[in-house]
Amino acid sequence: MPGKRKIAIAGGKPTRGKFLPFHRPWFGAEEERELVATLRSGWVTRGERAEEFEKRFAEYTGAKYAVGLNSCTAALHLSLLSLGIKPGDEVITSPITFASTVNVIEHCGAKPVFADVLPDDLNIDPEQIRKKLSRKTKAILPVHFAGFPCQMDEILSLAKKRGIAVVEDAAHAIETRFQGKKIGVLKSAAACFSFYATKNITTGEGGMLTTNDPKIEEQVRILSLHGISRDAWKRYGLEGYRHWDILMPGYKYNMFDLQAALGLCQMKKIDTFWKRRKQIVDRYNQAFSDEPALKLLSCSPEHKPAYHLYVLVIRTEMLRADRDQIMNAVQAEGIGIGIHFRSVPEHPYYREKYGYRKGALPIAEYVTERVLSIPLFPAMTDREADEVIAAVKKVIGYYRK
Ligand SMILES: Cc1ncc(COP(=O)(O)O)c(C=O)c1O
Incomplete structure (x- = not known):
């Protein structure tokens, strides 16, 4: 059934044989x-x-x-x-x-x-x-x-x-x-x-x-x-x-x-790097824009973003898995990920020192449990970007309610 291919973490074939790191610097x-x-x-x-x-x-x-x-x-x-x-x-x-x-x-x-x-x-x-x-x-x-x-x-x-x-x-x-x-x-x-x-x-x-x-x-x-x-x-x-x-x-x-x-x-190389980042972001945006379980971040066109991170907000309420299960499943597909960020006032030091009350920062709380960053670096090839897209779509499709 399309969208329900067996994911690597459940015994399926990983999207990538060789692990794609979350980031690889570009030195020459x-x-x-x-x-x-x-x-x-x-x-x-x-x-x-x-x-x-x-x-x-x-x-x-x-x-x-x-x-x-x-x-x-x-x-x-x-x-x-x-x-x-x-x-x-x-x-x-x-x-x-x-x-x-x-x-x-x-x-x-x-x-x-x-x-x-x-x-x-x-x-x-x-x-x-x-x-x-x-x-x-x-x-x-x-x-x-x-x-x-x-x-x-x-x-x-x-x-x-x-x-x-x-x-x-x-x-x-x-x-x-x-x-x-x-x-x-x-x-x-x-x-x-x-x-x-x-x-x-x-x-x-x-x-x-x-x-x-x-x-x-x-x-x-x-x-x-x-x-x-x-x-x-x-x-x-x-x-x-x-x-x-x-x-x-x-x-x-x-x-x-x-x-x-x-x-x-x-x-x-800053401008060359930025242009390549933008190409990858455009590729991701196009691929993910029709996926209802993913919210993509954006800003008004009057600004220029640095495109430092590509952050997905996963609408886990539409899935049978939480963010960490999705994170593990995407990694099992051979794709490195990052989490940017879990809300700082909910971390132990700050929570204990200032007594965080649930509900105080509702949007931060919501995204804390839903953000997932996928690889975005200029040394990435189009093929690698397509594998990231394939891995994310495969995992989201598998866990869809
Ligand atoms: C938002 C933000 N602020 C500050 C820093 C700290 O940067 P540095 O590692 O150069 O101290 C980071 C590092 O990842 C960051 O993501």
């Missing part, structure tokens, strides 16, 4: 050459390549300043610290995000306050933010989920009215444009990008903070290198040793040249 001869050149240069820590990568990234986004860091998590943490977020303060953010967006609020001793998301793109809902504002709110931390832009006009105007700052979690949003404007030049205090292994461009681990505020740039630079005076990284350089001063107890968060060597090569 250029990256290899640049890494070797960096090793041979005798300077592997923060140096000229990191400076150059910052310059290129600032040019790409149009932001005045870009600071290279060892992760987006570091960028988020230092953004909040540079804004003076401290114990007693509240920061409003999205429940549908990665651990670090929320952990950094805790690291500052502040309280994360969650505003529910919108069903179409799973981005924070400005109306829900408005409801969560209090006298203690000091910042809003929207997350451009999967590369879809948040409603930044409304978020920035809310923040302006209250005199509070906005820090953007742009880990998924390097190429994203909101109403034609790149993330990084909107009127937020800072935007934080990730170059983690699975991101749209990667340095293995790494991050970048962009800002137009010279005070934030200065603070972040100093805090990222132990809190010691600006340009202390030059202390072993050709200009000879110079004394440095500890200005504040900072962190060890700086980017180094081996990362930047990769970043500089990856920047050159």
Whole structure:
């Protein structure tokens, strides 16, 4: 019977013999050459390549300043610290995000306050933010989920009215444009990008903070290198040793040249990567649009998504299986998957500390049990994309009520 082919987990033949990983980075001869050149240069820590990568990234986004860091998590943490977020303060953010967006609020001793998301793109809902504002709110931390832009006009105007700052979690949003404007030049205090292994461009681990505020740039630079005076990284350089001063107890968060060597090569391919991502997204959208058990995410055509993740929301109420059964069945077909994300306030630490009540964030709760991300990376072939489609359709067909 069509739609009821035996799935691999129930003893059928898997769609793919060889497992397709959720992600495979795209490095070429250029990256290899640049890494070797960096090793041979005798300077592997923060140096000229990191400076150059910052310059290129600032040019790409149009932001005045870009600071290279060892992760987006570091960028988020230092953004909040540079804004003076401290114990007693509240920061409003999205429940549908990665651990670090929320952990950094805790690291500052502040309280994360969650505003529910919108069903179409799973981005924070400005109306829900408005409801969560209090006298203690000091910042809003929207997350451009999967590369879809948040409603930044409304978020920035809310923040302006209250005199509070906005820090953007742009880990998924390097190429994203909101109403034609790149993330990084909107009127937020800072935007934080990730170059983690699975991101749209990667340095293995790494991050970048962009800002137009010279005070934030200065603070972040100093805090990222132990809190010691600006340009202390030059202390072993050709200009000879110079004394440095500890200005504040900072962190060890700086980017180094081996990362930047990769970043500089990856920047050159960013548009090629994005175009390939879009082709795969179009292929998936076309294949899944007539499947009633799948809700596809979308945003208004006035924006440009980065297409970082392809997230399916599985309407499990139409199936005889829950998301985890479907997840296991798709993996048994030979397809790697990801879950982005289970609602952060429902995780043990946050649930126990702040006492999450069921029903408080209904959309986040609904999607927590239904999201499933399928492979989306530029090195994928059309054939691999078609196998992903076939595997998902086979599993959904098998479990249909
Ligand atoms: C939404 C979001 N924010 C922040 C991060 C943290 O990025 P990094 O690993 O560069 O610290 C991630 C990483 O996956 C993420 O998905």
